[in-house]
Amino acid sequence: MRIIGLTGGIASGKTTVARLFEKLGVPVIDADKLAREVVEPGTQGLARIVDAFGAKVLNPDGSLNRAELGAVVFADPAARRILEGITHPAIRRLAEEKLQRLRETGTGTAFYVAPLLIEAGITSRVHEVWVVYLDRETQLERLMARDGLSREAALARIASQMPMDEKKRLGRIVIDNCGSRKELEAQVLRLWEEEIAHREAERCQDSVSPK
Template sequence: MRIIGLTGGIASGKTSAAHLFEELGAAVIDADQLAREVVQPGEEALAQIVASFGEKVLNPDGTLNRAALGEIVFADPAARRTLEGITHPAIKKRAEEKLERLRQAGTGTAFYVAPLLFEAGITSRVHEVWVVYLDRETQIERLMARDGLTREAALSRIASQMPMEEKRKLGKIVIDNRGSREALEAQVRRLWREEIADRKPGRG
């Protein structure tokens, strides 16, 4: 099974691109979705997070208060490393289970969507990396609009990731998402046709 890592910066449009590939028939595993699954009540990772950061990161119903946890880890690199030390192994295990199920089902190509594919050092999980790219100014504007952030808050979130220009250089394929939704869709369709559909066994 060919596993394509799909990554980019925050608010670069990874999820939009992944949904388009999914609509065309691709199998998609989303690391953000896995990250939500592994911190559900009853999961070992949530118990470890509470042990490390205290009850203040929980909502009254026992679910994770993402905003409270986010405030702690965005401001403190050591706290972020502690959190990643808990969540990354849990996400890795869940990802491997899902990839194995796809492999057993005879899936030819799967996308693994992960915002921190390079930062977390998990490129070994995929065979090649595709990067959804936009320039820094567009990224700041989209992030401010999407999450209702000030420019300063948007910049601090962007600063916690590898710069887009570096990611762009590391991608086997770069999907340029500086333009409209239609432009993104056209690129995805072309890549699907040229890179996936036409490369299936027995074609060409």
């Protein structure tokens, strides 16, 4: 099974791109969704986070207060590394389970969406990397609008990740999301046709061709 790692900076549009591919029939495993699963109430992940950061990171109902935890880890690289040490192994195990299930069904191509795919050094899990790109100012504006952040807070979150221009150079495919939604959809459709549907058709043809 071909696994495409889809990444980009915060607020770059990774989730939007992933949903567009999913609508076209390509399975998507989203590390952000896995990250929520591994810290749900009652999980070992959440218990370890509370041990590390205190009960202040919990909501009254016992669920994780993401805003509170985010304020801590985005301001402190050491705290962020502690959090990643708790969540990343759990996310990896869950991702491997889901990928194995896709392999067993004969899936030819799947996306693994992870914002820190490159920073966390986990590109070995995928066969190639695609990057959703935004210029810095557009990224900043969209992040502020999306999360209701001040410019200072948004800059801190952007600074915690690899610069977009550097990440862009590491992608085999770069999806430019600086323009309109219509332009983005056109790029995704073209990539699906050229990079996925065409290859899947060739794979199926090879599988039925006489040896």
